[in-house]
Amino acid sequence: MAATIMDGKALAAKVKEEVREQTSKMERKPGLAVVLVGDDPASRVYVNGKRRDCGECGIYSEEYALPAETSQQELLELVETLNGREDIDGILVQLPLPRHLDEKAVLLAIRPDKDVDCFHPFNVGQLMIGEAYLRPCTPAGIMRMLKEYGIDPEGKHCVIVGRSNIVGKPQAMLMLQENATVTVCHTRTRDLKAECLKADILVAAAGRAGLISGDMVKEGAVVVDVAMNRSEAGKLCGDVVYDEAAERASYITPVPGGVGPMTRAMLMENTLRAAWQHGKR
Numbered sequence: 001m002a003a004t005i006m007d008g009k010a011l012a013a014k015v016k017e018e019v020r021e022q023t024s025k026m027e028r029k030p031g032l033a034v035v036l037v038g039d040d041p042a043s044r045v046y047v048n049g050k051r052r053d054c055g056e057c058g059i060y061s062e063e064y065a066l067p068a069e070t071s072q073q074e075l076l077e078l079v080e081t082l083n084g085r086e087d088i089d090g091i092l093v094q095l096p097l098p099r100h101l102d103e104k105a106v107l108l109a110i111r112p113d114k115d116v117d118c119f120h121p122f123n124v125g126q127l128m129i130g131e132a133y134l135r136p137c138t139p140a141g142i143m144r145m146l147k148e149y150g151i152d153p154e155g156k157h158c159v160i161v162g163r164s165n166i167v168g169k170p171q172a173m174l175m176l177q178e179n180a181t182v183t184v185c186h187t188r189t190r191d192l193k194a195e196c197l198k199a200d201i202l203v204a205a206a207g208r209a210g211l212i213s214g215d216m217v218k219e220g221a222v223v224v225d226v227a228m229n230r231s232e233a234g235k236l237c238g239d240v241v242y243d244e245a246a247e248r249a250s251y252i253t254p255v256p257g258g259v260g261p262m263t264r265a266m267l268m269e270n271t272l273r274a275a276w277q278h279g280k281r
């Protein structure tokens, strides 16, 4: 069976267009502040992408590029200032932070209604009880992609490989909310292959190139590859051995061009939703 490729790039363009349509009608535009500490090249690329996305979506954006030696106090003061500004609806502190900074304390300082990454414990709790207003971008992007391709998780067995706070766990919550039966795997899972073979929907988010080979994919399964790894040849790749899996899957996401663009698009949607919540119309 040749799998249908789920085109995250095209769908992300559609989501961003929807956001642009909404912002074009708004008198007060949504605003996003992105804070980058230090000079990590990958983080710089992400921040540039976010600024471009804001421009395309009619979202006002501000960037704070702080030196690596910024103190905890200085960073918290900036967050506090942004918390208080009416023109800023979303605050994103690009992770990872330099080691001397306390990431948890910084994320906790962001006002939950401006926490467009959905990392604040309040928003994580809302997600847990099924009442999230802002949803974490990567898992929300995956849910949107499944919907777009007419894949209803209800009653399906969803196996998620990875239990991180930003992907695996919130993905499990969103899948449960859509009435899937969920298994979450990690490094202590005894027989990963056996678990994966039970999946109607397999979400790979381990960050290990080649971890999911074709023989771990059930015939007709939907395969979503979240990971962004570098192969030995330096090529961007996911966790799934794509060519093998595509022969057995019914739907599959490519890397790049799958989940990544959807994550960025959902950040734009969250910023719009935050602005709505702040009374901007």
Ligand code: NAP
Binding pocket: 138, 161, 162, 163, 164, 165, 166, 167, 168, 185, 186, 187, 188, 189, 192, 205, 206, 207, 208, 211, 226, 227, 228, 229, 259, 260, 261, 263, 264
């Ligand atoms: P993470 O915090 O490193 O978590 C990885 C998870 O995978 C952990 O729970 C780990 O288990 C599990 N794992 C690792 N090796 C495994 C193995 N051999 N067998 C079973 N489970 C294994 O990573 P993350 O932040 O969730 O990100 C995961 C991947 O997604 C990365 O490649 C990252 O770059 C990518 N990502 C992509 C996007 C996007 O927009 N496309 C967004 C976020 C992340 P333990 O808990 O037992 O250690």
